[in-house]
Amino acid sequence: MYTPIIIIGAPRSGTNMLRDVLCSFRGIGTWPCDEINFIWRHYNINKDTDEFNEGMASEKVKKYIHNKFDLFAKKENLNFLVEKTCANSLRVPYVNKIIPNAKYIFIVRDGVDVAGSASIRWKAKLNFIYSLKKIRYVPFSDLFFYTYNFLKNRLHKLFSKNKRLSFWGPQFKGIHSIFSNYALEEACILQWQKCVDLSEKAFDSMDNNVIVRVRYEDFVLEPSKELMRIMNELDISCKPEKIESVVRIVKSKSIGKGRKNLSKSQLNAVSKLASKTLNRYGYKA
Numbered sequence: 001m002y003t004p005i006i007i008i009g010a011p012r013s014g015t016n017m018l019r020d021v022l023c024s025f026r027g028i029g030t031w032p033c034d035e036i037n038f039i040w041r042h043y044n045i046n047k048d049t050d051e052f053n054e055g056m057a058s059e060k061v062k063k064y065i066h067n068k069f070d071l072f073a074k075k076e077n078l079n080f081l082v083e084k085t086c087a088n089s090l091r092v093p094y095v096n097k098i099i100p101n102a103k104y105i106f107i108v109r110d111g112v113d114v115a116g117s118a119s120i121r122w123k124a125k126l127n128f129i130y131s132l133k134k135i136r137y138v139p140f141s142d143l144f145f146y147t148y149n150f151l152k153n154r155l156h157k158l159f160s161k162n163k164r165l166s167f168w169g170p171q172f173k174g175i176h177s178i179f180s181n182y183a184l185e186e187a188c189i190l191q192w193q194k195c196v197d198l199s200e201k202a203f204d205s206m207d208n209n210v211i212v213r214v215r216y217e218d219f220v221l222e223p224s225k226e227l228m229r230i231m232n233e234l235d236i237s238c239k240p241e242k243i244e245s246v247v248r249i250v251k252s253k254s255i256g257k258g259r260k261n262l263s264k265s266q267l268n269a270v271s272k273l274a275s276k277t278l279n280r281y282g283y284k285a
Helices: 015-022 037-041 059-076 086-090 092-098 111-121 128-135 140-159 175-180 184-204 216-221 223-233 240-249 264-273 275-280
Strands: 003-008 080-084 103-108 211-215
Touching: 003 015, 003 086, 015 080, 015 103, 015 223, 015 240, 037 059, 037 086, 037 140, 059 080, 059 092, 086 092, 086 184, 092 184, 103 184, 103 216, 111 184, 111 264, 111 275, 175 184, 184 264, 184 275, 211 216, 211 223, 216 223, 223 240, 264 275
Parallel strands: 003 080, 003 103, 103 211
Antiparallel strands: none
């Protein structure tokens, strides 16, 4: 038997870092690609959003995803299987219905920092190796759909005036028309806000004993202390010296880095848009 650990967080919020640190321990592992959104979306690929509700977790969906989790955990001989797909922050009830025995880590980072960082990703160059690692886990019947959308997205970046992708990250309702009214950095903080707000709403109605809350800034400033707390809350035994060893990769220089990518007027605009959510988590709006 193994325990699924699902990391929930908006893009550019430290989800990769947290996953990699956890998977440094023996018996804890994850898929050898960044995310498995293809698996989570199987049988629901016709939806133009990642905001799935519980009703979309049909029996065949549950069976398919359960099978993928079970096979991978067995193949790798895992005690804990870590999964990190940022789009899951928009559909926690859907995920929880499919994997009801999962434990969750909910990580939140300063939304303004996220907006400054994410806006760069919308214009980033294609990473072929990254894409090839993910394509291995695309269900064969969905391959044409994702290939078409991938090419369409890259062509949009190539020929559009602003040289950005047509979509990136979790697809919340309304994201495809958002640029009619908002600049890129504003779209990024609205994406962050949607991910955080929907996750928080879902977790408010769930058992607190299966949820570990992490503030990104706290983790990178005191990684040993925070990781030990996380491991204790997950009921995973570990030695202090191992904790010290694995957190060597954690750096705090990213705090405030995203904000530096934004002008004063951009900072004011994004802060105003998400002030309520920023204030809830103690971030400066």
